[in-house]
Each structure stands twice: as structure tokens, then as C-alpha cells.
Amino acid sequence: MARTFLQNLMRDLEAPVEARGFGTGWFSGFFGLLLAITGLCFVVALRWPQLLSTPELADALDWPGFRALVHGVLLGAYALALLSLLLRPRKAIGLTALIITLVASILGGAAVQPREMQDWGIFFGVDFFAVNMVATGLMFAPLERIFPHRAAQRLFRPEWREDLFYYLISSMLVQLITFLALAPSTYVNAHAGAFDTLRSGIAALPWLVQFLLAMFLTDLAQYWFHRLFHRIPFLWGFHAVHHSAKSMDWLAGARMHFVEIILLRGVTSLPLLTLGFLPSVMQAYVGLVYIYSSLVHANIGGDLNRIGRWLVVPRFHHWHHALEAEGVDKNFAIHFPWLDRLFGTHYFPDSTWPQGYGVPENVPGGYLAQMKYPFVRKAS
Numbered sequence: 153m154a155r156t157f158l159q160n161l162m163r164d165l166e167a168p169v170e171a172r173g174f175g176t177g178w179f180s181g182f183f184g185l186l187l188a189i190t191g192l193c194f195v196v197a198l199r200w201p202q203l204l205s206t207p208e209l210a211d212a213l214d215w216p217g218f219r220a221l222v223h224g225v226l227l228g229a230y231a232l233a234l235l236s237l238l239l240r241p242r243k244a245i246g247l248t249a250l251i252i253t254l255v256a257s258i259l260g261g262a263a264v265q266p267r268e269m270q271d272w273g274i275f276f277g278v279d280f281f282a283v284n285m286v287a288t289g290l291m292f293a294p295l296e297r298i299f300p301h302r303a304a305q306r307l308f309r310p311e312w313r314e315d316l317f318y319y320l321i322s323s324m325l326v327q328l329i330t331f332l333a334l335a336p337s338t339y340v341n342a343h344a345g346a347f348d349t350l351r352s353g354i355a356a357l358p359w360l361v362q363f364l365l366a367m368f369l370t371d372l373a374q375y376w377f378h379r380l381f382h383r384i385p386f387l388w389g390f391h392a393v394h395h396s397a398k399s400m401d402w403l404a405g406a407r408m409h410f411v412e413i414i415l416l417r418g419v420t421s422l423p424l425l426t427l428g429f430l431p432s433v434m435q436a437y438v439g440l441v442y443i444y445s446s447l448v449h450a451n452i453g454g455d456l457n458r459i460g461r462w463l464v465v466p467r468f469h470h471w472h473h474a475l476e477a478e479g480v481d482k483n484f485a486i487h488f489p490w491l492d493r494l495f496g497t498h499y500f501p502d503s504t505w506p507q508g509y510g511v512p513e514n515v516p517g518g519y520l521a522q523m524k525y526p527f528v529r530k531a532s
Contacts, residue, residue: 157248163242180233180246184232184253186289191253193281193282197209199264199266219262230253232246281320288446295450300451301451301453301466311398315397315403325410351426351428355430374419379484386526392511392525393526410523424437444486447466460500464488464489470505470509473506479506481497482499
């Protein structure tokens with residue numbers, strides 16, 4: 153029965169355009185479901201803060217107005233779920249949103265109190281996932297509808313479930329990923345006392361200069377890291393998972409193998425954590441990366457030929473994911489395309505978009521199969 157209900161929910165979410173216009177109850181159901189999931193994540197983070205919340209968001213959860221915000225989110229979820237149930241012949245989306253909201257309310261809702269539990273020293277970033285999903289989803293999903301590159305591409309396009317699961321896993325395992333990724337910088341800091349003068353000099357720079365320098369240094373490190381993952385067959389097995397997405401949108405950037413996430417964050421964090429950048433600069437840059445990654449993968453149109461010469465725009469990065477031969481092993485930069493011009497890997501034809509995305513090899517579907525793929529893949 154549960155499997156049938158889940159299948160009905162998936163079918164309703166993936167309904168054709170004509171079955172999800174205004175007045176059909178699809179949009180109220182979708183946004184009700186989004187608010188319900190967000191509210192549930194916040195409630196469980198408040199109920200079990202030691203296990204299901206990130207220390208970085210502790211201040212936000214302790215803010216007096218946060219519980220009022222959670223209450224508003226749950227009320228909004230209730231209202232939209234009921235509206236969807238009234239308007240829509242298919243009840244799966246509205247009913248799911250209503251059930252999730254009821255579960256959040258049963259757990260205590262906005263008035264939930266923390267439960268005492270053993271401090272295991274580990275946590276799963278449920279609140280981090282909710283903040284990420286709301287911040288990036290509500291920012292880019294509407295933009296993709298208003299300014300689409302491919303107007304026929306739906307919000308719930310093929311493979312969206314896999315990419316959403318990647319999004320969930322990378323957010324919830326943020327502690328483990330961060331611990332493993334920061335190991336190189338911890339070692340360098342412990343054995344690089346000779347850099348103290350350089351660190352002091354960077355820390356004395358104006359904030360904006362530090363931020364731009366951080367963007368350049370991390371992009372330079374990321375460029376060569378990215379290029380190695382395209383050139384070394386074993387490493388390409390990990391990166392092929394990211395390139396296997398056949399549709400490009402804000403969610404496609406989340407499809408990354410667990411190993412690659414750890415290595416990429418480790419390499420790009422080195423300039424920030426070993427060279428004396430202010431903590432506020434590092435925090436601002438991390439926030440920028442989350443938004444920028446969603447932007448460059450997004451299904452957002454606009455040729456942006458002039459801006460694209462100096463800053464990476466969606467069309468530039470879409471060519472990196474292209475199936476066309478001229479786009480293969482090109483455009484490795486994440487922020488500054490002139491790095492690709494400098495190192496001979498630039499491809500950005502005026503007002504031209506790739507026709508297809510993905511990789512020629514047969515990367516399997518499903519999270520577990522893709523996690524295993526680099527270790528069982530036969531190099532060509």
C-alpha cells in the first residue's frame with residue numbers, strides 16, 4: 153500500500169504541463185509539500201538538536217523568532233495542502249503534504265522541546281538540508297520557469313529523484329564530509345609555521361580584497377583538480393557520475409560522488425584555511441559557492457556573451473556538460489573563464505548552446521549503483 157501511494161505521488165509530481173497549471177491544485181500541493189518537509193526538518197532539529205542539527209545553525213535555531221517562523225511554515229503547509237485537496241482530482245501531493253505536516257505537529261510543532269539524549273559527538277544536518285533546499289529551490293526554480301533555456305523541461309524532469317537524494321545525503325552528512333575534507337588543511341596548518349608572515353599579510357587586507365582573492369585562489373586550485381578528474385581514468389569514474397545527468401537544472405549540480413565531494417572540498421578549502429583569510433570571508437565564500445553551483449547548472453536562458461568572458465555563466469558551464477565533441481574537456485573554471493583561456497581549455501561560441509548533455513558511457517541509475525560505479529567501471 154505504501155509503495156502504491158509513493159508511486160501515485162511520483163506520478164502526480166511528474167504530471168504533464170496541462171495537468172499542473174494554475175487552478176489545478178498542483179502548485180498549491182507542491183509548495184505545501186515543500187513547506188511541510190521544511191517544517192518537519194526544523195521540528196526534528198529542534199527536538200533532537202544534538203543529533204539532527206548543525207552547530208553552525210545553532211544561533212538561528214535559538215533565535216526567538218525562529219519558532220514563530222516554524223509555526224508560520226506549518227500553517228502555510230496546512231493551508232496549501234487543503235487547497236490542493238479541494239482543487240485537484242488527484243490527491244497524492246496534497247495528502248502527502250498534509251500527512252507530513254501532521255507528523256511535524258505530533259512531534260511538537262513550533263512549541264517542540266529538546267529531548268535529552270546521549271551526546272554521540274555526531275550529527276546529521278537535517279536543518280542544513282532544509283535551509284539549502286528552501287534557499288536554492290525557491291531562488292532558482294522560479295527563475296527556471298520565468299527565464300528558461302529549455303522551456304519544455306519540467307521542474308520534475310527525469311532523474312530528479314536521484315539528484316534530490318544526492319542533495320539530501322550531502323546536506324545530512326555535512327559533518328563527516330567536512331571532517332574528511334578539512335584533514336589536509338589541518339595537517340598543513342600544523343606543519344607550516346613559515347607561512348605566518350603571509351597569513352598576517354592576507355588577514356590585514358581589506359575584506360573585499362580578501363573575498364576576491366579567495367575566489368581566485370580556490371578557482372585556480374579547483375581548475376586543476378577538475379582537469380585531473382577528466383584526464384586520469386580512475387578519477388574520471390567518480391566525475392562521470394556528475395556528468396551523467398542528461399538534463400541541466402539547479403538540482404543537477406548536487407549529483408556528485410561522495411568521494412569527489414570530500415576531495416574537492418579538501419582541495420578548495422586549502423587556500424582559505426591555511427592562508428589567514430578572515431572567518432567572515434570564508435563563510436561568505438562558502439555561501440557564494442552553494443548559490444553559484446546551482447546557478448551555473450540551472451536551466452536559465454540568456455546568452456550573456458559579454459559577461460561570460462569574465463564570469464562563468466550558465467551557458468559556459470553547460471558546454472562543459474555537453475555531449476558535442478567540441479565541448480568535451482573544456483571550461484573547467486567555476487568562477488573565472490579566463491583561467492580556461494589562459495590554460496587552453498576555453499570554449500564559448502557566441503549565442504550557441506549545446507544540444508545534449510551526459511556522457512557516452514553507460515553510467516547506471518540509482519544512488520547506490522552510482523556510488524559503486526567508479527570501482528567496477530572498466531576504463532576505456
